[in-house]
Amino acid sequence: MEQSEKSCESVSAKSSVDRDDSVRSSQSKPRLKLFSKVIEKSLRWLLDNASFDRFSHCFQPLSKQNPQLTEAMHRQFITQLQTLVQSEISSVIEEGELQARFEELDRLEERAKDTPQAAWRPSGVPEQDVCSGLVSYYKKQEEYMRLQLKKLLKENAGLAQKVQAGRESITHTEQRIAAGVEEWRASLEDLEAVVSTLSSSEHFGSL
Numbered sequence: 001m002e003q004s005e006k007s008c009e010s011v012s013a014k015s016s017v018d019r020d021d022s023v024r025s026s027q028s029k030p031r032l033k034l035f036s037k038v039i040e041k042s043l044r045w046l047l048d049n050a051s052f053d054r055f056s057h058c059f060q061p062l063s064k065q066n067p068q069l070t071e072a073m074h075r076q077f078i079t080q081l082q083t084l085v086q087s088e089i090s091s092v093i094e095e096g097e098l099q100a101r102f103e104e105l106d107r108l109e110e111r112a113k114d115t116p117q118a119a120w121r122p123s124g125v126p127e128q129d130v131c132s133g134l135v136s137y138y139k140k141q142e143e144y145m146r147l148q149l150k151k152l153l154k155e156n157a158g159l160a161q162k163v164q165a166g167r168e169s170i171t172h173t174e175q176r177i178a179a180g181v182e183e184w185r186a187s188l189e190d191l192e193a194v195v196s197t198l199s200s201s202e203h204f205g206s207l
Contacts, residue, residue: 031102
């Protein structure tokens with residue numbers, strides 16, 4: 001029992017020192033390491049509070065009759081509790097893809113250092129926060145629609161030019177066809193006149 005109490009005290013003292021170290025180094029460590037450190041401290045705090053005295057208090061008849069067995073049960077309980085919590089935390093980190101998300105946050109923070117404008121913070125008044133968020137959203141939507149409209153107008157102008165060019169090409173083609181038809185008619189009339197003249201000459205020659 002005394003060994004368990006001493007062990008808990010040493011763990012508690014070490015946890016206090018580690019907390020101070022964590023605070024001092026929080027500015028330089030990536031978020032995943034900080035998260036793991038916080039979880040580790042929380043786990044140690046949990047184990048510190050699961051002391052042998054509290055454990056034995058829940059099993060008073062057994063602890064009085066067989067304190068050695070109670071102490072062995074407490075050690076096994078602490079070991080299994082620590083293993084279970086660590087396993088669950090590892091599952092949360094893996095399933096939630098926390099490493100990738102924390103790395104993305106680190107990159108965003110690094111880029112934000114070059115931004116002079118302070119980040120948005122809630123005012124504490126829900127109505128104002130909602131309105132400010134909606135105004136910003138609608139302004140972005142308005143700008144997006146303006147850009148899309150400008151793009152569509154430009155595309156329509158290009159299509160209109162192509163249509164006009166096509167119409168002009170059709171008009172020129174029709175004019176060339178009409179001119180060709182007129183030339184053909186004129187040639188045909190000249191040919192008919194020549195044939196008529198030749199026919200008349202042959203008629204008079206036969207007389």
